[in-house]
Amino acid sequence: MTAPAGAPVLGLTGIDTFYGRAQILSGVSLEVRRGEVVALLGRNGAGKSTTIKSIIGLVRPAGGEISFEGNAIQGLEPFQISRLGLGYVPEDRRIFTGLTVAENLEVGRQPRRANAPEWNHEKLFALFPNLAAMTGRLGGLMSGGEQQMLTIARTLMGNPTTILLDEPSEGLAPVIVEQVAKTILDLKAQGLSILLSEQNLHLSTLVSDRAYIIEKGSIRYEGPMADLAENEEVRGAYLMV
Amino acid sequence: MADFIVSLLTGLSSAAAMFLVASGLSIIFGVTRIVNFAHGSFYMLGAYIGYTLVQAIGSTAVGFWAAVLIAAVAVGAIGVVMEILLLRRIYRAPELFQLIATFGVILVIQDVTLWVWGSEDLVGPQAPGLKGAADILGKPIPEYDLALIAISPLVLVGLWALFKLTRWGTLVRAATQDRQMVAALGVNQRWLFTGVLFLGSALAGLGGAVQIPKGGADLLMDFNILAVAFVVVVVGGMGSVFGAFWAAVLFGILQTFGIQILPNSTLVLMFLVMAVVLIFRPWGLLGMPETLGQAHPGPPEQPLRPALPRVRILGGAATALLLALPVAHLVLPQLVGAFTLVLVIEIMVFVLFAAALHFIMGPGGMVSFGHAAYFGGGAYAAALLVKFADAPFEIAFWAAPVGAALLAFLFGWFCVRLSGVYFAMLTLAFAQIAWAFVFQDMPGSVLRTFGIADEFGAPLKITGGDDGLNDIWPSAWAGTRIAYYYIAVGLSVAALWIMRRFLYAPFGYTLRAGRDSPLRAAAIGIDLTRHRWLAFALSGAFTGLAGALFLFSKGSVFPTTLEIARSFDALLMVLLGGVQSLFGPIFGAAALTWLNDLFSVLSYWRFLLGVTIIALVLLLPQGIVGFAGTRLGRRLRLARPEEITA
Ligand SMILES: Nc1ncnc2c1ncn2[C@@H]1O[C@H](COP(=O)(O)OP(=O)(O)OP(=O)(O)O)[C@@H](O)[C@H]1O
Numbered sequence A: 001m002t003a004p005a006g007a008p009v010l011g012l013t014g015i016d017t018f019y020g021r022a023q024i025l026s027g028v029s030l031e032v033r034r035g036e037v038v039a040l041l042g043r044n045g046a047g048k049s050t051t052i053k054s055i056i057g058l059v060r061p062a063g064g065e066i067s068f069e070g071n072a073i074q075g076l077e078p079f080q081i082s083r084l085g086l087g088y089v090p091e092d093r094r095i096f097t098g099l100t101v102a103e104n105l106e107v108g109r110q111p112r113r114a115n116a117p118e119w120n121h122e123k124l125f126a127l128f129p130n131l132a133a134m135t136g137r138l139g140g141l142m143s144g145g146e147q148q149m150l151t152i153a154r155t156l157m158g159n160p161t162t163i164l165l166d167e168p169s170e171g172l173a174p175v176i177v178e179q180v181a182k183t184i185l186d187l188k189a190q191g192l193s194i195l196l197s198e199q200n201l202h203l204s205t206l207v208s209d210r211a212y213i214i215e216k217g218s219i220r221y222e223g224p225m226a227d228l229a230e231n232e233e234v235r236g237a238y239l240m241v
Numbered sequence B: 001m002a003d004f005i006v007s008l009l010t011g012l013s014s015a016a017a018m019f020l021v022a023s024g025l026s027i028i029f030g031v032t033r034i035v036n037f038a039h040g041s042f043y044m045l046g047a048y049i050g051y052t053l054v055q056a057i058g059s060t061a062v063g064f065w066a067a068v069l070i071a072a073v074a075v076g077a078i079g080v081v082m083e084i085l086l087l088r089r090i091y092r093a094p095e096l097f098q099l100i101a102t103f104g105v106i107l108v109i110q111d112v113t114l115w116v117w118g119s120e121d122l123v124g125p126q127a128p129g130l131k132g133a134a135d136i137l138g139k140p141i142p143e144y145d146l147a148l149i150a151i152s153p154l155v156l157v158g159l160w161a162l163f164k165l166t167r168w169g170t171l172v173r174a175a176t177q178d179r180q181m182v183a184a185l186g187v188n189q190r191w192l193f194t195g196v197l198f199l200g201s202a203l204a205g206l207g208g209a210v211q212i213p214k215g216g217a218d219l220l221m222d223f224n225i226l227a228v229a230f231v232v233v234v235v236g237g238m239g240s241v242f243g244a245f246w247a248a249v250l251f252g253i254l255q256t257f258g259i260q261i262l263p264n265s266t267l268v269l270m271f272l273v274m275a276v277v278l279i280f281r282p283w284g285l286l287g288m289p290e291t292l293g294q295a296h297p298g299p300p301e302q303p304l305r306p307a308l309p310r311v312r313i314l315g316g317a318a319t320a321l322l323l324a325l326p327v328a329h330l331v332l333p334q335l336v337g338a339f340t341l342v343l344v345i346e347i348m349v350f351v352l353f354a355a356a357l358h359f360i361m362g363p364g365g366m367v368s369f370g371h372a373a374y375f376g377g378g379a380y381a382a383a384l385l386v387k388f389a390d391a392p393f394e395i396a397f398w399a400a401p402v403g404a405a406l407l408a409f410l411f412g413w414f415c416v417r418l419s420g421v422y423f424a425m426l427t428l429a430f431a432q433i434a435w436a437f438v439f440q441d442m443p444g445s446v447l448r449t450f451g452i453a454d455e456f457g458a459p460l461k462i463t464g465g466d467d468g469l470n471d472i473w474p475s476a477w478a479g480t481r482i483a484y485y486y487i488a489v490g491l492s493v494a495a496l497w498i499m500r501r502f503l504y505a506p507f508g509y510t511l512r513a514g515r516d517s518p519l520r521a522a523a524i525g526i527d528l529t530r531h532r533w534l535a536f537a538l539s540g541a542f543t544g545l546a547g548a549l550f551l552f553s554k555g556s557v558f559p560t561t562l563e564i565a566r567s568f569d570a571l572l573m574v575l576l577g578g579v580q581s582l583f584g585p586i587f588g589a590a591a592l593t594w595l596n597d598l599f600s601v602l603s604y605w606r607f608l609l610g611v612t613i614i615a616l617v618l619l620l621p622q623g624i625v626g627f628a629g630t631r632l633g634r635r636l637r638l639a640r641p642e643e644i645t646a
């Protein structure tokens, strides 16, 4: 590991992002430390996905700084950012529907990295047993839960040190959400750092160390997840619909 | 039976070039989302380069096939050069700019080819070892045809293996579906795109090179294959190599049998088959619906607002100047010569043409690549009425807009259901069919099959083919230069004003709503398809009016009024002027007519025009009128402060 446990790996400072003329993010600052699971919570349309897309470079922030493993990454191309070891799991899964499971994994494959756990098919299938039985199946023919597993597995094939997970619980049955929680804890145990965008408070509480709450494009709350779980008032103000 | 088999084989052999070109086009589109209009030019280059190489090293069978392969690789390399120098800079640009840019490449390649190989058609040498004829059920069939039949499946299997069994192929297929996601997974797509351009262009080059023994090389190959390739790709399904294969086989067979039934009918038959396929499968045989959300959202567009006072004053002044010009001509003939009046008439014709195209393109988001069909179609409708019904000028003139509207109504029914590049390709294919209809004098051949012919049994001249229709002039009262000038200026200004009224009426707002958010427009109960259809027909009518003005100012009409280059001229005018402005087409048409006039005295004017287009796309993506929104334009008070874009 390059940075010691607990040192910041991903930091956003004052990020402003626009879609056309609409300002979506205003001065978003947050931090993920090594080995940590950090939840980014907020209602629909609060700006969670936009924050994540700004980090991976799919959307270009107009202002602010993003650092990853000591590199300034704002303005880099998504593929360059990804190759620094930052994995992205998109919210709508974006499985390649015309490709088989094995081919989907192949697209995600990147050379191994010194400071990250290395993934191969066997190791992934140990983590996601039901993928093992369907390597030849087309991505478009999988259930939502299976697709969610595949999209995480696909990102892991890039041997990332840090993962951006955008709403992995979306549209999944509670049993499957439990499975996702277990997966996240597994990854954490292997030393990965994770930024988890979620609306599902249950899942976030199960896995996260710290939490940020975003509302209308600004961070409104920051603190340990355990505190937030206790804090009815903040939850009521920013999370309940 | 033997005849049938032989025809079938001939059809399959003619499918080879179609398949090679169409599959390359399809592959390039699948990944880059750019419809490479220069693809036909790559095919042509394949033929010319192949010809030269075969001359040099093709005396043995090995040498011949090596020459063909080297030609394909060379064309692939040219595709790579285009990708690196041009496409890379415009992947994020609006579709229209990409299409126009590749059109610039067509012009450049045309003149380079002319310069290197000359204007003579080249007759291809025969392939060593395959010069004879094979015997199939007692019928002779050229051995080279059999070789061509074998090539398509070989290439198909090769492509299948490349896409299915290699990492590169897997990445290309993934990128065809979702480029962004592939990038976010750490894949540097630059090399994917470059590789795809190499592969696609090399396939086009191969298609051109393998057909030299049958068709040789000539300077019309580029546009001729382009329309065919579009039809094949649209019918097969964009991005589907297998679709392209089956469509090419279908059309190859159709061609041989079609020619036996009705000579010169190839393109019309293709049209009929395409129409049937598209009615049942709008995305082609093996195509998938366009995925929404892949478009690059540009900056938000300015709402339509009444023109600024200064712009109005400019417009009024220009109109006054136009009206006063003939007076100046009478008073000061040495300063304002007759030629000036002729040039202004021509400019007004193209202003009207460009504005009619802009009518569906800007507010409607429908980028028609075949609007010459309605320009020339209208002109031919009027000319035919004069020639065969002795119609007086006053009636024949109006037959042009009516005829063009009917044609647009017919073609539009198919086109308006599609959007984006599908729409563009389909409009182009229809226009090419209309062109073939007059160029090959289809009515004459059809009549002959019913036994109606001249005394020698040859088809009657109806559209006159290449010779066009001549000696069609306005009535005496309208025939003087000044009278016709006022007719042209008056009608075009009136037409511009009517179009403007349409765009500021609910009809125009509905069109814009449909362009920006089809789903939402549908959700509030707007029948979008019907609005688009109507707009298309209206645009056709105004284009036909321009055609009528053109016809009676020249006194004749030729198939060139319907050709692809003419459609592109109109597109260029709109683009030059800027798509988002109602004044754009006016400036664009004036500027381009003037540029054409300037360049046409030079021998390699296409090259210059092509380079100019490419430069404009790269340097001035907002068009000329977009310039009004820049700082300088604002200082001249041509735009509101908040409309600054640079
Ligand atoms: N491509 C886009 N163009 C314009 N506006 C957008 C675009 N994508 C998102 N927005 C807007 O940006 C805002 C934030 O969206 P974002 O997707 O970041 O929210 P989110 O917190 O992820 O919500 P959800 O929980 O629904 O996924 C919303 O108001 C949304 O409408």
Ligand SMILES: [Mg+2]
Binding pocket: A048, A049, A050, A091, A167
């Ligand atoms: Mg989201």
